[in-house]
Amino acid sequence: MNPVARGRHYRSARLVVTVVMALFAVYIALPLYWLLVATTKSNDALLTSFGFWFSGRFELFANIGHVFTLDKGVFARWLLNTVLYAGAGGLLATALAAGAGYGFACFRFRGRQLLFYTVLVSLMVPFTALAIPTYLMDAKVSLINDPLAVILPAGVSPVGVYLLRVYTEAGLPKELLDAARVDGAGELTIFFRVVMPIIRPACATVLLLTVVATWNNYFLPLLVLSRNNVFPLTVGLSVLNSQAAAGEGHQIIYTVIVTGGLIGIAPLIVLFVVLQRYWRSGLVLGSLAGT
Amino acid sequence: MPALNMREASRHSLDRRSQRSATRMDASTVPTLHVKRSMKQYGSFGYRFIAPFMLLFAAFALAPLCYAFYTSLYVSRLVGGTKFAGLLNYQSVVSDPAFWAGVERVLEFGAVVVPLTLLIAVAVAVSMDLGLVGADGFFRVLYFVPFAVPGVVATIMWGYMYEPSFGPFADIAHQLGMEPPAFLSAAGLLPSMGNIVVWATTGYNVILMYTGLKAVPHELSEAAIIDGASTLGLIRHVKLPLIRPVIMLGALLGVIGSLQLFTEPEILSSLAPAVTSSYTPNLYAYNTAFTGQEFNLAGAMAFLIAGAVIVLATGAVFTRRLAKKTGYSLSGAQGGNVHP
Numbered sequence: 103m104n105p106v107a108r109g110r111h112y113r114s115a116r117l118v119v120t121v122v123m124a125l126f127a128v129y130i131a132l133p134l135y136w137l138l139v140a141t142t143k144s145n146d147a148l149l150t151s152f153g154f155w156f157s158g159r160f161e162l163f164a165n166i167g168h169v170f171t172l173d174k175g176v177f178a179r180w181l182l183n184t185v186l187y188a189g190a191g192g193l194l195a196t197a198l199a200a201g202a203g204y205g206f207a208c209f210r211f212r213g214r215q216l217l218f219y220t221v222l223v224s225l226m227v228p229f230t231a232l233a234i235p236t237y238l239m240d241a242k243v244s245l246i247n248d249p250l251a252v253i254l255p256a257g258v259s260p261v262g263v264y265l266l267r268v269y270t271e272a273g274l275p276k277e278l279l280d281a282a283r284v285d286g287a288g289e290l291t292i293f294f295r296v297v298m299p300i301i302r303p304a305c306a307t308v309l310l311l312t313v314v315a316t317w318n319n320y321f322l323p324l325l326v327l328s329r330n331n332v333f334p335l336t337v338g339l340s341v342l343n344s345q346a347a348a349g350e351g352h353q354i355i356y357t358v359i360v361t362g363g364l365i366g367i368a369p370l371i372v373l374f375v376v377l378q379r380y381w382r383s384g385l386v387l388g389s390l391a392g393t
Numbered sequence: 394m395p396a397l398n399m400r401e402a403s404r405h406s407l408d409r410r411s412q413r414s415a416t417r418m419d420a421s422t423v424p425t426l427h428v429k430r431s432m433k434q435y436g437s438f439g440y441r442f443i444a445p446f447m448l449l450f451a452a453f454a455l456a457p458l459c460y461a462f463y464t465s466l467y468v469s470r471l472v473g474g475t476k477f478a479g480l481l482n483y484q485s486v487v488s489d490p491a492f493w494a495g496v497e498r499v500l501e502f503g504a505v506v507v508p509l510t511l512l513i514a515v516a517v518a519v520s521m522d523l524g525l526v527g528a529d530g531f532f533r534v535l536y537f538v539p540f541a542v543p544g545v546v547a548t549i550m551w552g553y554m555y556e557p558s559f560g561p562f563a564d565i566a567h568q569l570g571m572e573p574p575a576f577l578s579a580a581g582l583l584p585s586m587g588n589i590v591v592w593a594t595t596g597y598n599v600i601l602m603y604t605g606l607k608a609v610p611h612e613l614s615e616a617a618i619i620d621g622a623s624t625l626g627l628i629r630h631v632k633l634p635l636i637r638p639v640i641m642l643g644a645l646l647g648v649i650g651s652l653q654l655f656t657e658p659e660i661l662s663s664l665a666p667a668v669t670s671s672y673t674p675n676l677y678a679y680n681t682a683f684t685g686q687e688f689n690l691a692g693a694m695a696f697l698i699a700g701a702v703i704v705l706a707t708g709a710v711f712t713r714r715l716a717k718k719t720g721y722s723l724s725g726a727q728g729g730n731v732h733p
Contacts, residue, residue, distance in 0.1 A: 112525075119520040126517045127535055130596055133550035134538070136561065140553070153554060153561025202446035209439025217447065219710060224454055226646060226706035227699070230653040232454060234678050234695035235461030238688060242460065255453040263446060289438045318543035320656050325679075336545045340660055343549060347663035360553070363546040370541040375534055382533075382604075 140360040141165055148356050165361040172358055179331050180338035181365070184317055187249060187334055191256025192313035196305050199259050203266025203304075204297055208279060218267075225260040230321045237325035251326040252334070256316040262308040269304035270297070307380045310373070317370055335366040458699060465693035475689075482693035491671035492694070498583065499673050503651030506587045510595045511643055517595075518602035518636075519628050533603070536596040544593065544656035551589045552577075552664045577665035586657045594650070598643045605636040645709050649702050655679065674698050 142162045151157030245251045282292045320336040346355040468478040555576035557563045563573035576585040655675040662668035671677040682691035
C-alpha cells in the first residue's frame, strides 16, 4: 500500500499530483498534436485554418506522396542516409563502448584512472562543441561529404563507455573470468563467449541511445556535408525550411516540411515505445551510478 | 594447449544446471598454481580492449580541438596568404562586442531555462513518484518522447506555432480580441527559444529524477510517515535530498547545453529576422566560417567555446569525485596488485 496514501491530506495531494502530471502531459503533447493535425491539411488549409483542429479534406496521404516525390525523391534518400548513419554509428559506438567498458572494468593498467577521467569529462561535452573543430579538421583531410565524417564521430560514445563499465563491474562475476582463464581461454574468446552474453541488455541500451543521438544530430552533418544527396533528415528538413521562408514559390512546401518532420520522428518514437525497457534500465543504471 | 576435456568441464561448471554432477571435473579442483598468469599480463589486455575506443576518441574528440587551435594561430589574407599570427585571432574575438553580447545572451538564457527546467522536472517527478495517479507507464513514455525528437523538428513545430500569421496561438488571441503574442519579435525571441529548450529537455530530466526517486527504499518513506511526516515534509526531507546528485547533474548538463545553443536560433532565423548572425557564440562561429569564410577566426571562437565547456566539465568531474568516496579505487593507477 502506498505509504503516502496513509498520510494526511491524501485527497488534496492526489488532486495536486493529478493536475501537475496532466498539465505537463498536455504541454509535451501539444506540439506533437499540432504536427499530426497539420500533416492532414493541404497547404492552403495549413496557412489559413486554426492550428489545433482539422480543416478541409484529409490530405495526409497526399502530403506523404508530395514529400517523397519532391525533387525526384530526395527525401527518401535523406531517410536512407539517416538510417545508415544512425545504424552504423550506433553499432560502432556500442561495439567500441563494450570493449572499452570491459577493459576499464576488469583490468588494471597504468593510466586507467586518468584515461577514464578523460572519458568522464568528455561525457559532458556535447557534439556541438566539437562540430566546428571537427569540420576544420575534416576539411583538411578531405573528409567532407563523406558519410564517414558523420559515422566515425558518432562511434565515440563516452556515455556508452561509462554505462557499460558500470554495468560490467556490477554484473560480471570475477569467478567467471578466472574460471575461463584457468581453462586457457584467450582474452578475446572470454570477451565474446563469457562477457558479451552477460552485458547484452546494457549494450542494447547503449545502442538505442547512440542511434537516437546520431539520428538527431544536426550541427555536425550541417557543417561537413554540403551535397544534397548525403544529407540526413535533420539537415534536409532545415534546408526545406529555409527555402520555404525564402519563398521559393513551391506551393506545397509547408505541408512537405511538417509531413517530412512527422516522418522523421515517427520511427524513433515507435522504437522508443517498443524498446522501453532498454532505456528504462539504462536510466536506472545511470542515475544509480551518478548518486 | 590445455586438454579439451578441461575446457569442456569448465564450461559445464559455468552452467548451473550441471553443478550437481560430482563426477565432472570443475575449475575448483584444478590446481591453479601453474596456470595462474601474472597480473601484469592481464593488465596489458586492458589496453587492447580500450584501444579501439580511445583511438577513435583521439581522432574525433581530441584531434579536432588540437587542429582548431592550430588553425586559430594563423591568419589568411587575400594578399599575403596564410601567415602565423599568434594569438591575434583570439584578440579579435575577445575584443568583439558582438561575441560578448552572444555570450551574455546564452548565460542569461541558461540562468532562466535551467532552473525552470529543473523546477518543473522535480515537481513532475515527485508527483509521479507519489504514485497517486495510475497509468504510470503511459506518462513515462510520453514524457520521454521529446528526447526522440531532434532539435530541428522541435524548433520547426514550435516555430510554426509561434507564427503570427497562421499559428494557433495567434488565432486564439484573435478570437479573444487580443493582439497575437509577439513570440518571434526581438523581445520575445529568447523566451520563445527558452520554451523550446524547456520542452525538449524537461521530460528527460523528469524520467531521470523519477528513476532516482524509485530507487529510494520504501521503508524510508514509511518510517517518515509513521513518525508523523506530512506529504510535503516527506518530499522535502526524505526524497529531494536523495536525488540531489541527479538534480546537480541535470543542472550541469543544462548549463553546458545552454552555452552551446545553436540549432534553435539557426532554424528560427528563417522565421524571425530578429536572430542576428551573432545571436549565440556557436551561431557566430558558424557564420564566421561559412558566410564570412574566415576559418581561422572561426577556429579561435570554436576553441574558446569548447575550452569553456571542457573547463566546466573538468571542474564538475573533479569536485564530484572529491566530494564523495566512490568505489572506483585509485590504486589501479599505480598498477597495484589488486586482484581482478
